[in-house]
Amino acid sequence: MKNTFLGFFDQSYESLDKLKEKNALFLFGIPFERTKDNKKGSRKAPNALRKKSLEFSAVSTTFNIYQNKTNYYDIGNFHPVKEKKKIQKLWDKALDLSSRILVLGGDHSITFDTLSLAPWDEKTAIIWFDAHSDLADEYPPGIFQSHGTVFANLKDKLELKKNQMLFIGGHAYTQTTTEYLKIQNQKEVIHLPTQKIFSNKDDSLKVISEFVSNFDRIYVSIDADAFDQAYVPTLATMEPFGLTPQLVVEMLEIILPKTKYVDIVEFRHSLLNRTALNFGVGLIFKILELWEK
């Protein structure tokens, strides 16, 4: 028996065919960590976030999940490789019902599993928040599919152009040199570094608005390490000098109206420190609130 995210209807994958109402939101988890060196617990996040959500009310002065026009469904968890066909069917269903998808990772490699099955054309773009660009060709050395190679893999497989890829929040001293070279001078993707957002917010928001205006459909991936370590102190790769939640909300306000998919990944917690989980749940409710506007 799974916990269902607060305010979501517990919908089994098997009964998905019966759904006919449009404007739904399908939430599902991918409790999966791909590479051995990174098996530090983000696979526990989908169920831990659901459980943590039960401590919230899902109602605030600006949002009430029980009075929204969206139909919220929690479809459960899927294995990204063994249950690929089910994830594909969820995309088909979302398209069919003009609906959105919200995914709980897992490590960042799961974004490749979900978005390589998504519908793409030249009016589709991806925006990711991350301390690192995740554009390595191999990470760790010899491994070609991991949390460090997601966007290099997606760019290759889907033949995405530079102007379809906006990377927000890079700043970490732990990224690889290959990654760094790829984002230097906006070489392979468009990059909005954290420091630029802090020092010139208005210009940065303008870059985002202009990017968004070029597309009909946007997919968003949020790595918890884009936020400053103070907000997510138990991550496998927590980083200092990261983004603040308020800045990310301001950026999401611009991005979310055209967004059909969001994933939040790498939300690792420990038994003694559940700050990241509490923050993750709050972030999810904030996303739902902004989607409702």
Ligand SMILES: [Mn+2]
């Ligand atoms: Mn990442």
